[in-house]
Amino acid sequence: MNGFTSSPRIAITCRALTLLALSAVATGLTASAQTFTPGNIVVSRSVYSATPDSVTIGQTLPPGCVPNSKNKVTCGTAALDGTYPYVFNNVTVSDPSFGITSPIFLDVMTPTGSLITSMQVPNSSTTSGDQLVTSFSSKSEESLHLSTDGSYLTFMDYVAPLNTIDVSNANTPAVIDPTNPVPGAYYRAVATVNAQGQFSFTETNAYSGNNGRSALYVNTNGNNFFYTVGNAGNGGNPEPKQVVNGAGVQIIPAILNQSESSQTPGFPTPVASFSVTQLGDAADKVGKDDNFRGMTLYNNVLYVTKGSGGNGVNTVYFVDTTGKACPAGSATPGVGLPIPGAPLPTTNLAPTYNSATGLESNMCILAGFPTVSNKTSNPVAYPFGLWFADATTLYVADEGDGVNTYDPNSNSYTDAAGPTNTGGLQKWIFNSSTQTWQLAYTLTTGLNLGTPYTVAGFPTGYNNGTDGTNLPWAPATDGLRNIIGTIVGNRIQGYSVVIWAVSSTVSGNGDQGADPNKLYLITDRLSNTSAAVAAHETFTDLRDAANGEVLRGVSFTPGTPVTSY
Numbered sequence: 001m002n003g004f005t006s007s008p009r010i011a012i013t014c015r016a017l018t019l020l021a022l023s024a025v026a027t028g029l030t031a032s033a034q035t036f037t038p039g040n041i042v043v044s045r046s047v048y049s050a051t052p053d054s055v056t057i058g059q060t061l062p063p064g065c066v067p068n069s070k071n072k073v074t075c076g077t078a079a080l081d082g083t084y085p086y087v088f089n090n091v092t093v094s095d096p097s098f099g100i101t102s103p104i105f106l107d108v109m110t111p112t113g114s115l116i117t118s119m120q121v122p123n124s125s126t127t128s129g130d131q132l133v134t135s136f137s138s139k140s141e142e143s144l145h146l147s148t149d150g151s152y153l154t155f156m157d158y159v160a161p162l163n164t165i166d167v168s169n170a171n172t173p174a175v176i177d178p179t180n181p182v183p184g185a186y187y188r189a190v191a192t193v194n195a196q197g198q199f200s201f202t203e204t205n206a207y208s209g210n211n212g213r214s215a216l217y218v219n220t221n222g223n224n225f226f227y228t229v230g231n232a233g234n235g236g237n238p239e240p241k242q243v244v245n246g247a248g249v250q251i252i253p254a255i256l257n258q259s260e261s262s263q264t265p266g267f268p269t270p271v272a273s274f275s276v277t278q279l280g281d282a283a284d285k286v287g288k289d290d291n292f293r294g295m296t297l298y299n300n301v302l303y304v305t306k307g308s309g310g311n312g313v314n315t316v317y318f319v320d321t322t323g324k325a326c327p328a329g330s331a332t333p334g335v336g337l338p339i340p341g342a343p344l345p346t347t348n349l350a351p352t353y354n355s356a357t358g359l360e361s362n363m364c365i366l367a368g369f370p371t372v373s374n375k376t377s378n379p380v381a382y383p384f385g386l387w388f389a390d391a392t393t394l395y396v397a398d399e400g401d402g403v404n405t406y407d408p409n410s411n412s413y414t415d416a417a418g419p420t421n422t423g424g425l426q427k428w429i430f431n432s433s434t435q436t437w438q439l440a441y442t443l444t445t446g447l448n449l450g451t452p453y454t455v456a457g458f459p460t461g462y463n464n465g466t467d468g469t470n471l472p473w474a475p476a477t478d479g480l481r482n483i484i485g486t487i488v489g490n491r492i493q494g495y496s497v498v499i500w501a502v503s504s505t506v507s508g509n510g511d512q513g514a515d516p517n518k519l520y521l522i523t524d525r526l527s528n529t530s531a532a533v534a535a536h537e538t539f540t541d542l543r544d545a546a547n548g549e550v551l552r553g554v555s556f557t558p559g560t561p562v563t564s565y
Contacts, residue, residue, distance in 0.1 A: 035197030036108060036153070038559035040116060041484070041500055043519055044142040044155060045105045046134045048548040049125075050163045054082035054100060061095035062166040062182040071179040072236055079467045082163075084548050085459065088137060089467040089510035097169035097182050097234060098511070101160050102136040106153070106193070108557060111498070113519070113542035119197055124161040130201050130260045132157050132191050134552070135168035135211065137513030139504065140293055140308070142552030143214035143385070143482050146560065148297065152192045152219070153558050156212040156228055159187040159203060159260055168211050169234040174267060175208035175242040179235030182209075187265060190215040190226045190252060195558040202226065202255040206246040206268040209234035214295050217254060223346065226252045227271065229292040229304050237285050241353050245270050248290025249304060249319065249363075251348050269348035272302070272319040273359035276312060278326070278334030281373045284311040286358040292317075294397075294482070298388040301338045302345065303366070305383040307399060314379040315370045316386065316396065317363045321345050326364035335371055336364040337435060368428070368437030381422050384504075385483035389497050389526055392430040394437065398422045399504035400449075400479030402512060406471050413506045416478045417450025423479020424449070425501060425522065429529055441531035443522055446539030450506070452476045455516045457547035463508040471508025475515035478506040482553045487526065495526040500542070500554045516545035519554065 036042070055078050065075035076094035080086050091098045104121040122128035134141050134157045145154050160167045170184040171177055187203040188211070206212060212230035232247035233239045246268030255263060273290050277283050289312035294305040302319040306312055318338050320326060326336035349360050365371055370380050385397035400423030403415040415421060424444035428437045452474035454460065459473040480501040489495035499522055505515040520539040528534060545551050 035117070035119065036195045036557040036559060038557055038561070039111070040557045041109050041111055042144060042153060042555050042557055043107045043109060043502070043543070043551055044144055044553040045107055045545070046102045046136055046142070046550050046552065047105065048084045048136050049102050050082045050084070050087070050100050052081045052083045054163045055080070055087055055090070055165065057081055061090060062097055062169070064183045065181050066183070073179060073181045075181060085473070085509055085514050086465065088514045089463070089465070091511045092469065093467045095166070097166050099135040099138055099166060099168045101133040101158065101162055101164045101167050103162060104132065104134050104142060104157065109543070113521070121191065122199055130199070131159060131161070132189055132201055133160055133162055134158070136550070137511045138168045138211055139481070139513035139550070140213045141211055143294065144553035144555035145214065145216040146555055146558065147192070147217035148220040150560055151558055152194055152217050153555060154190060154192050154215045154217045154226065155553060156188060156190050156215040156230070159189050159201070169209055172205040172208040172246070174205040174265065175240070175246055177209055177233065177235040177240050177243050180209050182234060188212045189260070190228060192217055192254070192256060193558070200256040200258070201260050202252060203260055203263045203265045204228075204250070204252050204268065205265050206230070206250045206252070207232050208243050208246050213293055216295060216297060218344070219254070224254045225346070226254055227295065227302060228252060229295045231291040231309070233287055238355050239287050242267055244287035244353065244358050247287040248273055248292055249302070251345065270359055271345045271348050272363050273349065273361055274312070274317055274363040275357050275361045276373050277357055278328070278361050279313070279371060279373070280333065281376070283357050284373070284375050286355065288312060289358070294384045294386055296386040296388065299391065300344055301342070303386055305386060305396070307382040307384050310374055313365065313371060313373055314381050314383065316366045316383055318366055319345055320362055320364050323362070332367070334365055335367055337367050366437060367435060382479065384481045385501070387483050387485045387499065389485060389487060393526065394428040395483060395485060395497070395499060396426040396428060397480035397483045397501055398424055398426055398442070399481050400506070402478060402504070402506060404471055404506040404508060404512070406508070411452060413450040413452070413476050413478070415450070416476055416506045421449055421478070423504065425480055425483070425499065427524065427534070440529045441534045443524060443534055443537060443539070445535055445537060446522070446541070447477045447503070447520065449478065450476050455544070455547050458516060463510070467510070469508040469510065473508055475505040475507035475509070475512070475517070477503045477518065479504045480520070484554050484556060497524050497526055499524065502551050502554055514550065516547060516549055517551050518545065519543040519551055
């Protein structure tokens with residue numbers, strides 16, 4: 001999801017030669033003693049590490065939950081123990097917040113998918129005094145980005161022990177919501193890792209009640225901070241002020257080489273916010289308009305996506321530091337294009353807060369992308385990852401709507417397999433005449449959307465046990481989440497893009513985020529705008545998660561050139 005074009009550009013004549021050329025780039029660099037070598041890719045992965053004893057049938061869920069009618073807090077009891085994947089049937093009835101922390105691995109691979117090495121992020125089972133874990137099965141976490149100078153890899157997760165229940169919806173220590181049924185409190189943190197594999201962690205009180213999803217380290221031009229995106233709140237409406245302040249896009253001063261135990265994070269520092277009132281719509285749940293999933297930097301502009309939740313608009317946004325890109329008095333309030341030469345935001349928003357509309361609004365929907373509120377109509381898009389090939393070509397990963405309607409006659413998840421599924425890799429082209437972005441086509445060939453696949457060791461048949469869904473266990477690809485790309489070719493033969501993408505799934509699992517998913521690769525002709533031509537471009541399945549595994553983010557390795565931040 002990084003906003004850069006990596007080099008070198010490699011001549012190609014067909015997709016196979018593209019793969020061989022890319023593989024040669026990586027192979028030529030493997031003699032380095034670094035943990036990461038430029039030109040390879042990194043995939044974030046998690047492995048379910050809990051045991052049957054990690055959850056006890058009959059225990060209160062969320063752990064420590066106390067019913068409170070005044071604060072509308074209700075609790076449940078575990079119907080299943082910690083055995084994977086059956087444990088996630090606890091989501092369906094007992095505990096909508098259910099999740100359990102698990103270790104994070106960074107897998108270094110050649111561009112063609114061969115595993116080079118894997119490193120485990122420090123956690124409570126390792127010798128490091130610091131720790132960071134993800135929540136199995138939070139599917140929106142572990143996005144990967146290179147820093148603006150290309151020397152660090154960044155991502156975001158939780159400071160908590162392994163196999164801890166419901167961390168992803170717990171509060172942060174300084175931002176407590178009394179209406180949150182999950183009483184625990186854990187810092188979120190941004191991880192940085194350099195080319196030598198050395199980790200640092202920066203703690204934050206942002207994203208209380210929910211999760212930080214992506215972090216990008218801005219360390220050029222004298223800057224030293226992270227942009228992060230995520231969601232906040234797991235309680236009632238209205239949410240407390242600091243919960244709202246801790247949602248959406250944050251700016252967090254980077255702390256490198258300082259232990260977690262020595263850090264004392266303050267209140268959240270939001271840097272950008274959007275409200276549907278900018279579009280003339282009525283205000284909805286404060287803070288949930290800023291439920292963001294993906295982000296990228298391109299040409300000094302910060303772009304983010306929203307692709308989930310019942311509030312706000314599922315679309316692509318950008319941060320406007322001028323106040324002139326989409327003003328209230330314009331013909332299209334709340335919608336616009338970045339102002340050329342506008343600076344990046346480097347300070348947090350003023351501490352103004354309105355209980356009805358939330359924070360100060362300084363974001364716009366990118367012209368041409370959807371503007372319909374999820375409150376007034378079903379979403380028409382579910383965008384996640386972003387990658388700019390150039391100033392007029394933007395690729396957007398759409399993860400699909402997650403609807404798991406199943407037809408046994410066709411053995412398919414019909415919504416995912418049907419013509420209305422927006423999932424796949426969208427190619428958007430900027431129209432200079434209309435000054436809007438337009439969808440050229442969506443690449444899906446080879447994803448086999450809605451068609452179940454088997455995973456060795458993963459259950460087959462129907463999930464019809466305790467609190468089951470009565471749908472097949474077998475997952476199917478529904479769309480794509482995180483992406484990264486590069487340009488290959490030359491002026492004579494033309495240019496193509498090569499994009500790596502991590503899949504989303506549908507299934508009858510109690511929580512689809514626990515499904516083993518896939519890493520794909522595709523090549524697309526950069527100049528092509530024809531859907532008919534694009535239909536012949538096919539995704540290659542590079543890697544399949546094993547039983548008890550999930551794949552999350554994808555990036556180039558630290559040291560890979562970054563040329564267009």
